Amino acid sequence: MIAIPFSTVFLVVLVTVLLNIFFFPSLRTIKYVMKLPGPPQWPLIGVSIELARTPLTELMAYLQNKVINGYKRVAHVWLLGVPMVFVNSPQDIEVILSSVKHIEKGMEYFSLKAWLNEGLLLSTVELITGKKWHTRRKLLTPTFHFKILDDKCSTMYSSAKKMVENFLKEDGKPFNPLSKISSCTLDVVAEAAMGVSLNSQDNENAEYVSTIARTTWAAVFRVLNLYLKQDWLWNLTPIGRQDKKDVEFLHGFTEKIIKERKVAYHDELYKRSKQGTIIDSENDLGVKKKQAFLDKLLELDADQAMSNADIREEVDTFLFEVSHNPSLLVKVLKGHNPRLRTEYLRERYSNKAYQEQLEIFGDDDREITLSDMQNMNYLDRFVKETLRLYPSVPYISRTITEDIHLKDFPTPIPAGSNAIITPFYLHRNPDYFPDPEKFDPDRFLPENCAKRHPFAYIPFSGGPRNCIGQKFAMMEIKVTLSTVLRLSQIRAASKHEELNLAPVVILRNLGSMKIQVYPRSSSS
Numbered sequence: 001m002i003a004i005p006f007s008t009v010f011l012v013v014l015v016t017v018l019l020n021i022f023f024f025p026s027l028r029t030i031k032y033v034m035k036l037p038g039p040p041q042w043p044l045i046g047v048s049i050e051l052a053r054t055p056l057t058e059l060m061a062y063l064q065n066k067v068i069n070g071y072k073r074v075a076h077v078w079l080l081g082v083p084m085v086f087v088n089s090p091q092d093i094e095v096i097l098s099s100v101k102h103i104e105k106g107m108e109y110f111s112l113k114a115w116l117n118e119g120l121l122l123s124t125v126e127l128i129t130g131k132k133w134h135t136r137r138k139l140l141t142p143t144f145h146f147k148i149l150d151d152k153c154s155t156m157y158s159s160a161k162k163m164v165e166n167f168l169k170e171d172g173k174p175f176n177p178l179s180k181i182s183s184c185t186l187d188v189v190a191e192a193a194m195g196v197s198l199n200s201q202d203n204e205n206a207e208y209v210s211t212i213a214r215t216t217w218a219a220v221f222r223v224l225n226l227y228l229k230q231d232w233l234w235n236l237t238p239i240g241r242q243d244k245k246d247v248e249f250l251h252g253f254t255e256k257i258i259k260e261r262k263v264a265y266h267d268e269l270y271k272r273s274k275q276g277t278i279i280d281s282e283n284d285l286g287v288k289k290k291q292a293f294l295d296k297l298l299e300l301d302a303d304q305a306m307s308n309a310d311i312r313e314e315v316d317t318f319l320f321e322v323s324h325n326p327s328l329l330v331k332v333l334k335g336h337n338p339r340l341r342t343e344y345l346r347e348r349y350s351n352k353a354y355q356e357q358l359e360i361f362g363d364d365d366r367e368i369t370l371s372d373m374q375n376m377n378y379l380d381r382f383v384k385e386t387l388r389l390y391p392s393v394p395y396i397s398r399t400i401t402e403d404i405h406l407k408d409f410p411t412p413i414p415a416g417s418n419a420i421i422t423p424f425y426l427h428r429n430p431d432y433f434p435d436p437e438k439f440d441p442d443r444f445l446p447e448n449c450a451k452r453h454p455f456a457y458i459p460f461s462g463g464p465r466n467c468i469g470q471k472f473a474m475m476e477i478k479v480t481l482s483t484v485l486r487l488s489q490i491r492a493a494s495k496h497e498e499l500n501l502a503p504v505v506i507l508r509n510l511g512s513m514k515i516q517v518y519p520r521s522s523s524s
């Protein structure tokens with residue numbers, strides 16, 4: 001038997017491990033990235049060790065010190081061989097986001113893949129047909145048309161009303177509203193986009209909401225500890241094993257929704273065919289009817305244009321996106337802003353927003369309509385300003401497949417790097433938002449917006465891969481806030497200092513965020 005020296009075995013193991021955990025960019029990418037500005041760091045390993053050690057709640061401050069402050073345009077850091085290029089100015093961000101070339105999502109999104117697969121958020125351009133994302137986006141865009149949303153006001157209003165009733169059951173005692181808001185949003189999206197009643201507000205789906213929170217946390221943990229990228233290594237860890245179970249649970253939940261709607265859809269189809277009316281996409285006048293999201297997918301399923309797995313990845317993606325709204329609503333309700341503190345909602349701003357509701361509805365407790373919403377100009381600015389300070393997507397990333405040449409900038413951002421945009425800091429750029437920490441809805445008066453660069457404010461991203469659900473999201477937020485303001489009064493019960501923001505895929509508060517809710521009397 002030939003004796004293999006221990007040093008050779010050690011070397012082979014080391015190389016295998018390195019090959020599994022390290023990324024190897026091309027020499028050309030390395031050459032150009034090294035020419036870009038950036039903080040002092042180890043070559044290629046970069047900030048990997050520091051990042052793995054940084055607690056989630058300190059991550060935003062860490063990024064600010066490392067790659068935002070002092071870098072008006074571009075800064076690079078390395079993460080286990082991955083070149084991360086932070087792009088900080090609206091002019092340069094526009095070049096990336098508005099391009100049809102740079103639409104491939106960044107490397108970091110791999111950690112959501114097991115759950116969301118090739119749904120719209122993560123899907124890229126297919127190698128063979130070059131079409132996956134384009135085809136799906138084109139298909140799904142009409143399902144968020146305002147004509148479809150028009151019918152959804154009523155669903156949104158009754159869910160919001162139920163949420164306020166649940167708030168009021170707390171009898172004015174301090175409580176964390178997140179789970180109640182999440183259940184309300186889940187119900188709205190399930191009903192409005194999928195045609196399924198979930199009754200989450202009666203506490204039936206609390207596990208789904210908490211599992212999403214755990215899965216997104218695990219996804220961020222994995223990116224920060226990038227040596228866990230390989231599935232075999234990830235599945236060896238306790239967090240990885242729990243994550244696998246969670247993803248199975250989330251998939252089971254969506255499959256149940258699809259199955260339920262499928263039965264109802266085919267029943268409807270059967271009834272119509274018996275009555276001699278066809279359930280197709282044209283109305284009596286021969287005008288193309290807009291279909292809601294899940295029905296559109298089921299129609300394609302019936303035509304065998306989409307498989308069960310295709311439908312599930314889209315439904316998973318849309319249900320995941322639901323988690324943006326609760327995170328935002330909590331921030332609005334809690335009113336965490338250093339300048340305004342606990343009096344924020346009760347006093348100046350909420351009074352203004354409430355006065356607007358009074359002007360529209362008076363004492364009438366009727367449902368809200370789309371045309372009411374068009375008159376809520378102040379509420380609109382209020383929500384936009386909240387999204388400026390607390391964009392629920394604080395970090396956007398793209399894999400760069402072709403060099404990007406920025407205007408008046410000596411070095412290209414080379415193909416093979418990851419371009420990163422941070423709306424959280426972009427929205428705090430004093431060149432575009434003077435005194436950036438000040439909460440001031442009037443920044444969004446038309447005359448003030450007209451002067452601003454269009455890519456200085458991008459809570460819903462921009463360009464071809466912007467948020468497909470933004471009209472739906474804005475509508476739901478406004479219906480919910482209008483209902484909350486009309487029916488109740490809110491006080492923040494925890495202090496601004498107790499806030500602990502962390503980018504857990506979306507921007508979450510890991511600190512305390514209790515509120516107190518009282519009925520709105522006509523005199524208040």
Ligand code: HEM
Nearest residue numbers: 120121321324325392393459460461465466467468469473
């Ligand atoms: C306050 C609420 C929301 C905010 C701030 C928000 C923000 C965003 C942002 C910034 C992106 C781009 C992400 C990236 O490029 O990595 C995005 C994408 C997306 N959003 Fe939203 N979103 C919200 C609510 C929703 C809702 C309610 C839905 C669906 C019902 C939705 C569906 C999507 C989808 C499918 C994409 C991927 C689009 C694509 O890549 O083509 N979003 N969203």
